[in-house]
Amino acid sequence: MTTDPASATINQVSPLLVTARELIEDVATLPTPVIIDVRWQLGDPHGREHYFSGHIPGAQYLDLSSALAGPRTTREGRHPLPPRDEFQEAMRRIGINDDSRVVIYDDSGNMSAARAWWLLRWAGKENVSLLDGGLKAWIAEGEDLAVGPGNPIEYGDFTFKFDHMRTVNADTAAEWPDRGVLIDVRHRDRYAGRTEPMDSRAGHIPGAINMPTDGFLDERGRFLPAEEIRRMFADAGVTEGKDAVVYCGSGIRACHALAAMEVAGLDVGGLYPGSWSQWSADRSRPIALGENPR
Template sequence: MSTAPILITAAALHEALTGPGADRVRVLDVRWRLDRPDGRPEYEAGHIPGAQFVDLNVELARHAGPEEGRHPLPSVDELQAAARRWGISDGDTVVVYDDLNNLSSARAWWLLRHSGVSDVRLLDGALRTWTEAGLPLESGAAALPAPGTVSLSYTSLPVLALEDVAAFADDSLLLDARAAERYRGEVEPVDPRAGHVPGAVSAPTTENLGPDGRFLAAPALRERFRLLGAEDGVGVGVYCGSGVTAAHQAVALALAGLEPRVFVGSWSQWANHPELPAATGPNPS
């Protein structure tokens, strides 16, 4: 995991955008949610000045068959082309945010770091902290930046492939970042089967946040994950429904000083392979 800072405050972002070196700061607005996947109307109603809208379904994922899950990674060439459209060049600082506690923008954070962008930060507390600070918003579409020149490669962060997940859950700690009722199999609003990967431990990623939507302090996160089983020498993996909020949990794990493996296909991929077992109830198996 990169040693670059993970979070940035609204005040620090405002200073970066208005001070020396502002031309090397790129801001991305990644508004998306399961029940309203097109976040562009909200973006156009008001966004951080200069922020480029990022379409999670189109630019941070690719379309594929259900056996790959709902949000498989885009090809690195597709992601590189999008990043250049956003104006990103090597050495830039990239700040990402959304209006939902960074549950969707974390996908951009993880994906850009995985592809080799070393300085990617989440606006801690998301757009709410910017507006609560009385900082300005811009409406409509931001002006397009000059094309960037960044070069990307999927080599930077560890991942779990479908064929690795069962053995990993047996030998290491696999966390399920979804809401607890989905983990238990009581509800399943999207995917073809309910339940969880056998051996996985329930760890809703929303519990990594305080009431203000900001991440808990690193010691509190370390203690949370220790109680879930993240002892010294134990590998940690994470999945969610489709690989979006798993990235949010990956942020929390990184803040806690851990190096998580993300199962990108997540439950949406596992559930579309009927030969794989599904566990239900509150316990891992």
């Protein structure tokens, strides 16, 4: 990853992360970054209402389901990648230009914000950061929140460039355990098949190991130190030269695990966008149950 000179205020530990204190200083200087609020959690469709109740001043709300995913289908899964032209248009509507600095946050440890980060990187934009600790970190600094709809903004000129992040399809995911490391980042009970609240079958892709992505966060919802995350991946067999592919329920939390790789200084692995929602809907695909990969 290259870093634009304008990102000098970004966290020293990882170019991906910005602290709340750094963001406070950043918004006091020109040009200010484009700040995006991506509040979304499984089972909670009220992100816009949460935004209206209180958000970082100047932040623009981005709806994950409509702006950061294509329509749900059995064939593609619950949150397929958005069409490129529609994603480009959504980014322009919230004021992103080709030369903009972008800072993204949520209120769930960057679990949903990381999806916007990954998609912007996928579209070729480099200068994109996550607010470490999210909205809670901003509030902890004693900063006020704005309420109601965001202020009107100028339409941006963001241009979608050719794919800059790697994706794999179901066939490649199926064979990946024999080529590298396939990582399932859902909670352990869903991985083992003890419960499945969202998709048609329970279990995991045969050969996938389990690394719940909330394990990369501390009790405040901030990413653990880079060395600790790097050690966690190494224990799972993911090191430089050992390629990884990541999936989750529908391709949202998997982006958080890929962000953790970036924090750790590892080459960002591949994303299986359809994830378990696509795999489980295809009755021809095998499933594994229990704690063991196969």
